[in-house]
Amino acid sequence: MRLSEYLLDRIFSLICMLVSALLLFGLLWLIETPATFILFAETILMAAYISALVYDFFRKRSYYNLLLKMMEQMEEKSLLGELLTQPHFLEGQILVDILRRCNKYQNDQISNAKQASREYREYIDSWIHEIKTPITSARLMIENEKNPTTLRIDDELRKIDTYVEQVLYYARSTDVEKDFKVEKTTLQSLVHAALKTYSKPLIQAGGKPVLNDLDIPIVADSKSCTFVIGQIISNAIKYRKDNLQIEFSTKTDKNNISLFISDNGIGISAADLPRVFDKGFTGENGRRYSKSTGIGLYLSQKLCKKMNIVLSVSSDPGQGTTVTMVFPTESYLKEAGL
Template sequence: MKVKDYAADHIFSFICLIVSGLLVFGLLWLIEIPIVFIFFVEGILFMAFLCAFLYDYLRRRKFYNQLWEILERLEEKTLIGEILVQPGFLDGQILDEILRRCNKYQNDRVADAKQDSQEYREYLDSWVHEIKTPIAAARLIVENNKNPATLRIDDELRRIDGFVEQVLYYARSAAVEKDFKVERTTLQALVNSALKTYSKPLIQAGGRPVFNGLDVPVCADTKSCAFVIGQIISNSIKYHAENLQVSFSAYTEQNAVRLLISDNGIGISSSDLPRVFDKGFTGDNGRKYSKSTGIGLYLCKKLCNKMNMEITIQSDLGQGTTVILFFPQESYLQEAGL
């Protein structure tokens, strides 16, 4: 708070002080009080009012400067009411009480929202597990009654199962780290786990997997990583060209292991590439292929961020796509608390 701002805010009080001083001076002059005594009285009154204004300005400046300083340093701005020291002047106390009540209201709203979100996630978890039962039963019926029609039904059931998995991970994405179980495994095991789900559609698309040096140990959450790799394989199948080939290669670096998943599909345009991880973004390919949802890569990016992994994409239109997953070394994961 600046002196000029305080003076401008109290301009009416200063005017009243000046007018009062002139009235006192005039009254004392009319009753023929000696001029020296008049100036002495006026001086005392002026010093008293000056000290009062100065004291009020200093305590207000201390409070508001502290308020701004705390606000600038505080990450959670809504907590300012809990941290602020109660001031000694009335309007500051009113402001402090308002901030505390607003903070309590905000905390209550956040708690309610968290509770609603938790109940929603629990419901979706239950729904996913419940719906997987009839899907598994339907696929078993198809397996025992194979014909062209049931095989097509099996393909659709597989798609439904994939969407159900997306729903599950999407619902858990806000607090997915609570479900992490980091363990030692190999890239080959992670890829094999993902291929179990997508081996049939990969074969139907005329594709084949190619492996190169995947016998590399990593520390990862196997379920989440298998889901991420599965989404990448699914995209390779969805946007495949003739003679589809999906290759998996591993490279070891000082602080990480890289898994490269490459295909020879239709590729991604340079204008779409920076946005492929955006939620709901489908791009030019998505407009050509109605099966696109724009959720798969978004979930991959979100899961990788939660696991302290990195995911990047390189692609040229008509030349295929390469997705690179960076698995941090075990020491880095320990530092991150995973």
């Protein structure tokens, strides 16, 4: 709070004081009071008023500056009202009371929202586990009675199963790390698991996987990594050209291991590339393929960040796309205390 701002706020009080001083001077002059006495009275009046003004300014400036400093330094700003000391002036006391009431209301609303969100996620988890049962049963019935119609139904059920799995990860995306199980595995195991899930659509698309030196040990959550690799394979199938080929290769450095997943599909335009991880973004390819949702890569990026995996995409339009997953090595994780 600056002095100029304070005085501007007190302009009416200053005018009243000035008018009072002039009226007092006029009154004393009319009753023929000696000039020395008039000067003495005016000095006392002005000194008392200015002293009160200066005292009020400094105590309020000190308190409000402290308030602003605390506001800037706090991460949980909704707790500001609870940490403030009670000031010795009425305006500050009213302000603190309002802040505390607002903070209590805000915290109650946040608590209610968190509870509703938690109940919603629990319901989604329950629903997903329930819906998987009839899907599995239907696929078993198809296995016992295969014909062109049931096989087409099986393809649709597989798509439903994939979307259900995506919904599960989306519902858990806020605290998915609670479900992580970090363990030793290999890139080959992760890629094989993802290819197994998408083997049928890959075969139907006439695709061919190429695996190069994937028997490299890593430490990661197998389930989540398999989901991410599966989303990348799914996109390669969706945005393919003729003679689809998906190549898996690796590179080992001191502190990380990189998995490169490259396809020879239609690629991604330079304008869309920076936004491929945005929620719901489908871009130019999404307008050409109506089944795009823009959720797969968004979820993949969110999962990878929680697993300390760097996920990035590079592409040449018309030539294909390469998705890179950079895993931290076990030794690096131990040095970092992870």
